Amino acid sequence: MIGIDPGSQRTGFGIIDVDAVGKLTHVHHGALAVAGEDTFPLRLKRIFDELTLIIGDHQPAECGIERVFMARNPDSALKLGQARGAAICAVAARGLAVHEYAPTEIKQAVVGSGRGDKTQVQHMVGILLGLKGPLQPDAADALAIAVTHAHTRASLARVGIPRTAWRRR
Numbered sequence: 001m002i003g004i005d006p007g008s009q010r011t012g013f014g015i016i017d018v019d020a021v022g023k024l025t026h027v028h029h030g031a032l033a034v035a036g037e038d039t040f041p042l043r044l045k046r047i048f049d050e051l052t053l054i055i056g057d058h059q060p061a062e063c064g065i066e067r068v069f070m071a072r073n074p075d076s077a078l079k080l081g082q083a084r085g086a087a088i089c090a091v092a093a094r095g096l097a098v099h100e101y102a103p104t105e106i107k108q109a110v111v112g113s114g115r116g117d118k119t120q121v122q123h124m125v126g127i128l129l130g131l132k133g134p135l136q137p138d139a140a141d142a143l144a145i146a147v148t149h150a151h152t153r154a155s156l157a158r159v160g161i162p163r164t165a166w167r168r169r
Contacts, residue, residue: 002064008082012142026130121144
């Protein structure tokens with residue numbers, strides 16, 4: 001499965017495998033630095049093109065992506081949403097199911113608290129996937145999204161309750 005942390009300047013991606021007993025294995029990760037493109041539409045095209053190639057090379061079966069959060073700057077939020085749209089289109093063009101996760105859900109699944117910071121996420125992703133050395137923040141976030149989806153999918157299989165029913169009303 002692939003996790004994607006969309007961004008208008010850098011988009012992180014992380015691919016993991018999950019075996020039948022739930023063991024997570026790191027496959028590939030990185031960050032697409034798109035800020036150097038001449039125009040914003042070219043950034044979006046590069047996100048789409050590069051993610052399409054990565055998905056084609058590694059053949060993940062599912063995708064987890066971070067939900068957009070409200071930023072203080074409306075222009076930044078709009079650009080983030082557009083970058084997220086380019087990533088979702090790349091995933092959908094390859095026929096993968098897309099599962100969305102809020103930042104607090106990702107932190108809860110990986111760190112144990114929805115208020116964990118980036119350093120804690122990086123550290124725990126490294127431990128969970130047996131990676132040595134520091135991780136680039138966007139790639140670590142993308143791997144955390146993939147781990148979150150793996151854990152969520154396993155929980156759904158065990159309890160048989162749709163994810164939408166998890167929240168208390």
